Amino acid sequence: MALVQLQNIKKSYQLGKTEVVALKGVDLTIEHGEFTVVMGPSGSGKTTLLNIIGCLDRASSGSYKLDGDEIGHRDFNDLAEVRNRKIGFIFQNFNLIPVLDVVENIEFPCVIRGEDRKALRERTLKIAAEVGLTPYLKQKPDELSGGQRQRVAIARALVTEPQLVLADEPTANLDSTTADQIIDLMLKLNREHGVTFVFSTHDPRVMEHARRVVRIHDGVMEDGTDAAAHEAGRMHAAMGH
Amino acid sequence: MFTLIRLAIRNVLRNKSRAAFTVGAIGFGVLMTLLLGSFVVGLGNAMVDDIVQGKVGAFQVHRKGYSDVRENQPLDLDFADTGANLSNIKKIHGVTGVSPRLVFSGMAANGSQSTMIVVTGIDPAQEYRVLPHANDFLEGKPVDNAVANGAIFGKDLADALGLKAGTGGTIQAASKSGQQNALDFELRGALNNGNAFESKRSVVVPLRWAQNLLGMEGRVTELAVSTQNREDIPAIAAQVQNLLGPDYEVQTWKQLRPNVDDVVNFQRMVLGAICSIFLVIAIIGVVNTMLMAVLERTREIGTMMAVGMRRHRITELFLWEATTLAVIGTGSGLAVALAIIEAVARKGGVPANAPGSAAVYYIVPAVPFDLLAPTLLAAFVGTILAGAYPSWRAARLNPVDALRAT
Numbered sequence: 001m002a003l004v005q006l007q008n009i010k011k012s013y014q015l016g017k018t019e020v021v022a023l024k025g026v027d028l029t030i031e032h033g034e035f036t037v038v039m040g041p042s043g044s045g046k047t048t049l050l051n052i053i054g055c056l057d058r059a060s061s062g063s064y065k066l067d068g069d070e071i072g073h074r075d076f077n078d079l080a081e082v083r084n085r086k087i088g089f090i091f092q093n094f095n096l097i098p099v100l101d102v103v104e105n106i107e108f109p110c111v112i113r114g115e116d117r118k119a120l121r122e123r124t125l126k127i128a129a130e131v132g133l134t135p136y137l138k139q140k141p142d143e144l145s146g147g148q149r150q151r152v153a154i155a156r157a158l159v160t161e162p163q164l165v166l167a168d169e170p171t172a173n174l175d176s177t178t179a180d181q182i183i184d185l186m187l188k189l190n191r192e193h194g195v196t197f198v199f200s201t202h203d204p205r206v207m208e209h210a211r212r213v214v215r216i217h218d219g220v221m222e223d224g225t226d227a228a229a230h231e232a233g234r235m236h237a238a239m240g241h
Numbered sequence: 242m243f244t245l246i247r248l249a250i251r252n253v254l255r256n257k258s259r260a261a262f263t264v265g266a267i268g269f270g271v272l273m274t275l276l277l278g279s280f281v282v283g284l285g286n287a288m289v290d291d292i293v294q295g296k297v298g299a300f301q302v303h304r305k306g307y308s309d310v311r312e313n314q315p316l317d318l319d320f321a322d323t324g325a326n327l328s329n330i331k332k333i334h335g336v337t338g339v340s341p342r343l344v345f346s347g348m349a350a351n352g353s354q355s356t357m358i359v360v361t362g363i364d365p366a367q368e369y370r371v372l373p374h375a376n377d378f379l380e381g382k383p384v385d386n387a388v389a390n391g392a393i394f395g396k397d398l399a400d401a402l403g404l405k406a407g408t409g410g411t412i413q414a415a416s417k418s419g420q421q422n423a424l425d426f427e428l429r430g431a432l433n434n435g436n437a438f439e440s441k442r443s444v445v446v447p448l449r450w451a452q453n454l455l456g457m458e459g460r461v462t463e464l465a466v467s468t469q470n471r472e473d474i475p476a477i478a479a480q481v482q483n484l485l486g487p488d489y490e491v492q493t494w495k496q497l498r499p500n501v502d503d504v505v506n507f508q509r510m511v512l513g514a515i516c517s518i519f520l521v522i523a524i525i526g527v528v529n530t531m532l533m534a535v536l537e538r539t540r541e542i543g544t545m546m547a548v549g550m551r552r553h554r555i556t557e558l559f560l561w562e563a564t565t566l567a568v569i570g571t572g573s574g575l576a577v578a579l580a581i582i583e584a585v586a587r588k589g590g591v592p593a594n595a596p597g598s599a600a601v602y603y604i605v606p607a608v609p610f611d612l613l614a615p616t617l618l619a620a621f622v623g624t625i626l627a628g629a630y631p632s633w634r635a636a637r638l639n640p641v642d643a644l645r646a647t
Contacts, residue, residue, distance in 0.1 A: 056547060056640045077551050084549020091644070095544040099251035109548040111244050156548070 001068050003163055003196055004030035004053055009062035011048050011219075022048040024219040025062070032163070033194045035187065037201060037210035045219040046200045047168065053198060054087055054166045055079040067163055084113055088157025088195075092169040094149040096141040096156075102128065103137045106155045120159075127155045131185060147178035154185060158195065167199045171206060183209055245554065249561030252534070253569075259530055260566070266526035267570025267624055268577065270519040274616045275578035279606035281512045283590060285505040287602035289471070292501050293494050295374035295434070298340065298465035300478040300493040302330070307462070308490060314346045314359060315462070316417045320489075322448070322461040330466060333480055335473045338370040342463040343451045347414030349394070349426075349444060351402040358398065360412065360444045362451025362461075371467040381406040381430020384445055391447065392426040395440040396433035404428045412444070416456045424454045520619055524627040527566060531559060531631035542635050543643025552636040559635050563628025571620045582606045 011023040022045045030036055030053075040046045051057035052064065055071065058079075064072035071082055083089075088109075096105050103124055104111075110120050128134055131151040141149055150170060157165045167186070171179035187209055190197050199206055207213055215222040253260050293299050303311075304318035322341040330339050343362035348355045365384045369375060376383045384393055392412070394404060404410065406428055413423040426446065433440065452458050468477050474493050482491040495502045535542070542555060585591060590605035 051641050054547070056644070080546065080549050080551045083547060089544075089547050091544070093540075095540060095547075095644070097248075097541060097544065099248065099255055108545075112545075112548070112550050112554060160549075 002029045002065075003032045003034075003067055004028065004198075005063070005065040006053070007063040009049075009052060009059045009064065011045075011052065011057070011060050022219055023052075023059070026216070026219075026221050028214065028221065030164075030196065030198060033190070033196055034212055035190045035197045035210055036212045036214060037199045037207050038214045038216060039201065039207065040216040044216045046216050049216060050166055050168055050198065050200050053164075054089060055082050084109055084160065086163045088160060088162040088165040090150070090153045090157050090165060090167040090170045092172045094141070094146070094153045094173075096149055096152055098141050101138050101140055102133055102144070102152050105141065105152050106133075106159050109156060109160050124155070124159055127158055130189075131155045145178075146174050147181060150174060150178075150182050151185070154182070154189070158189065158193075162195070164196045164198065167197060167201075169201050169203075170199065171201065171203045176205075179203065180205060245558050246561050246565075249558055250565050252538075252558075253562050253565045256534075259533070263526050263530040263566050264570040264573060267523045267566060267620060268574035270516075270523035271571050271574025271616060271620045272578045273519050274516040274620075275575065275608060275612070276581060276606070277515060278512055278612040278616065279578070279582045279608050280591075280604055281508045282609060282612055283604040283606040284593065284602070285508060286607060287590075287593075287604050288501055288505060289494070291374060291377075291434075291602065292498050293471065293474075294467070295372055295377060297494050297497045298371050299468040299471070299474045300466050300481070300491055301497060302464040302466065302481065302485065303462065303490050303492075305488050305490050308492060308496075314344050316345055316455065316457065319343075319417075319457065319460040319462050322459055327464070329484055330464070330481055333477060333484070335469045335477050336466060337469055338367060338467040340364065340367040340371040340465040340467075341448065341461040342368075342465060343448055343455070343457065343461045344463055345414055345451070345455060347412055349398070349402060349410060349412050351404060351408075351410040354402065355413075356398065356401060357442065358412070358444045359442050360414065360446055360451060362446050362448040364448045368465070371465050376430075376432075378434040379430045379432050381428070383430065384447055385429070386447055386449070388427065388429065389447060390424065390426045390450055391429040393430045393432055393445040394428060395443040396431040397437075397440040398442060398444070399428060399431040401441070404431075406430060412446070412454065414454055418456075420456075422454050422456065424450065426450075516616070516619075520623055523570070523620065524623050527563060527624050527627035528630065530566070531563060531628045532634070534562065535559070535631045535635045538635075539638065539643050539646035542638055543640050543646065546638070546640040547644060555636040555638075556632045559632035560625060560628050563625045563632070566628075567621045567624035570624065571617055574620070575617065579608070582608060 006026055006028040009023055009026040010021070012019050012021045026049060038046045038049060048057065052059050059072055062072065063070060066082065066086060071079065074082070097108060100108065106124050106128060107120055128137060131154055133148065133151050133155060136144060136148060141152070144152065171182055174182060183206055186197055189195050199210070201207070304320055307315065307318045327339050327341065330336055341364060344359070346357065346359050349358045363384060365386055369383065379393065380396070381393070385391055402410065409425055409427040411423050412426050413421060415421050432443065448461070452460065466481065468474050478491045478493050482489070485491070545555060586605050586607070590603040592601050593604050
C-alpha cells in the first residue's frame with residue numbers, strides 16, 4: 001500500500017473577487033521509504049501540494065489517502081492528530097520555539113500528546129546524538145547556528161517516529177557546507193530508518209541525491225516524473241529499509 | 242497542563258519590558274482600587290463610628306409614635322428610667338450599654354439674651370459607656386454627676402450667649418402639664434463636632450437635673466443602646482423590639498441618621514465607578530499585550546499547529562499567559578496596597594473632614610472582605626477574560642497562513 005495517494009487533487013483560493021486555481025487535478029503516489037523532491041518555479045503550486053500532503057491544508061476536491069486512510073475531508077483537530085502521529089515537518093526557517101531549549105524543542109510534538117516523559121527523553125537523547133546535537137541540549141535556538149537549528153528541526157520531525165517527513169526548502173537558509181551536511185544527514189536517516197522524505201526545493205544538491213523528482217508547473221504535474229527513481233523508491237521500501 | 246503553564250510563563254517573560262508594563266497596569270489597577278477603597282471604607286467607618294459611638298448609639302428605644310413627633314421633643318411619650326426595660330435590654334447578648342435620656346426643648350438665657358435649645362439629660366456613667374466618642378470634640382469638661390448643674394453647650398450656642406466654662410445662666414422649659422420652670426446651670430464645656438444644628442441648639446445636662454427641672458423624676462423619653470459589633474445591630478435591635486413589644490419602637494442608627502448611610506453608600510458607588518475605570522485600563526493593557534503576542538508569534542503558532550497542537554490547546558496556552566499576568570499583576574498590586582494600608586493604619590490613620598462637616602476624623606484605612614474579594618476577583622477574572630479574545634484569534638489562525646507569516 002502506498003504511503004501517499006493523491007487522486008485528481010484540486011485546490012483553489014479566493015483572492016478578493018478572483019479565484020486562483022493552485023492545483024488543477026494532481027495525481028501523485030509516494031511509496032514508503034522514498035526520498036522525493038517536488039520541484040517547480042515559484043507559483044507553480046508545489047507549496048500548496050506539500051501543504052495538502054502535510055495535512056496543513058485541505059484540497060478543494062479530489063481524494064487524499066495517507067497510509068490507506070482517506071483524510072481529505074477530516075476536520076482541523078483530526079488533521080492535527082494525523083500531523084502529530086504520522087508527519088514530521090522541516091521548515092526553511094527552522095521554526096523552533098525560542099523559549100524552549102534544544103531538548104524541549106525536539107520533544108515538543110510528543111509532549112503535547114502526553115507521551116511518557118522517561119521513554120521520550122531516552123528517544124530524544126538518541127535522536128539528538130544521531131543528528132549531532134548532544135553538546136547543545138540545553139541551548140536555546142538563538143544560541144545555535146543555522147545548521148544546528150535545522151538539526152533540531154530534523155530531530156523534532158523524527159522524534160514522533162513519523163511515516164512521512166516533509167521538508168520545505170530545508171537548505172535555503174544554510175551555507176553550502178552546512179547544506180551538504182544536512183542533506184547527508186537526511187539521506188542517512190532515509191537509508192537507515194526508512195523514513196519517507198518529500199522535499200520542496202530548488203537546491204540542485206538535493207536534487208542530485210533525490211531518488212525521485214516530481215515536477216509541477218502551473219498547478220499540473222508535468223510529464224517526465226522520474227519513473228525510474230519512483231521504482232527505486234519502491235525497491236528500497238520493499239527491501240525493508 | 243504543566244507543560245503549557247511552563248511555556249506560558251516563559252512566553253510572558255520573553256518580552257520583559259512589555260510584561261512589566263502589563264503587570265504594572267494590572268497591579269496599578271488593584272493598588273488604586275484597594276487604596277481608594279480602603280480609605281473610603283475607613284472614612285465610612287469613621288463617620289459611622291462618630292454616629293454610633295459619639296451621637297446616637299447603635300440604636301434607640303422610644304415609646305411608640307415618638308419618631309413621628311420627635312422634632313417637638315414630646316414629654317408625654319415617656320417611660321420609667323429603671324426597671325424591666327433597662328435591665329432586660331442589658332441582659333441581651335451583644336449589648337454593651339444602655340443610656341437613659343430625657344430630651345426636651347426649652348430656652349437658655351444668660352441674663353441679657355435668650356435662645357431656643359434642645360436639651361438632652363444624660364446619666365454620664367451610662368452615656369459615656371454607650372457613646373465613648375461623645376466628647377471627642379469637646380472643649381472643656383464633660384457632664385459629671387458630681388456637678389449637678391454642669392452643662393455642655395454647642396460651640397456656636399455658647400459663643401452666641403457669650404458663655405465660657407465656669408460661667409452660667411438659666412435654662413427654662415415647660416413641664417408635661419405646661420408649667421414653665423427654670424434652673425441655673427454652669428457651663429462645663431462646648432461641643433464643636435461640626436454639626437451646625439447641634440452646635441447652635443444642643444445642650445447636654447445631667448439627667449437628674451433635667452428630671453428635676455421638668456418635674457419628671459424617674460422618667461426618660463429615650464434609651465440609647467450600644468452593641469459589641471456593628472454587624473449585630475439589626476439582629477439585636479429586632480430582639481429588643483420583640484422584648485419590649487408594640488408599645489415601643491426601636492430604631493437603628495441607619496434609621497435615625499439615614500443621611501450618613503446614604504453618604505457612605507454614595508461614596509462606595511463613586512468608588513466602584515472609579516475602580517471600574519482602573520480595571521478597564523488594566524484590561525485594555527492586557528488585550529493589547531496579548532494581541533501583540535499573537536501577532537508577533539503567528540509563525541510560532543503555525544509551527545505548533547503543524548506539529549499537531551490542537552486549537553483548544555493554543556487557546557489554553559494564551560489563557561495561561563493571561564493567567565500568569567493576572568497572578569503577578571494582582572499579587573504585586575495586592576502586596577503594595579496592603580503594605581501601604583498597614584503602614585498608614587499603624588500610624589493611626591490620616592486626618593480628614595467628613596463631607597458637610599467641619600469635624601476632623603482620623604481615617605484608618607481598612608480592607609474588608611467585601612472590598613478585597615471583588616477587587617481581586619475582578620482584576621483576576623478581568624485579566625483572563627481580556628486574554629480570551631486574543632487566545633481565540635490565535636486558535637482560529639489557519640496553519641498555512643500562520644506559517645507564512647514573517
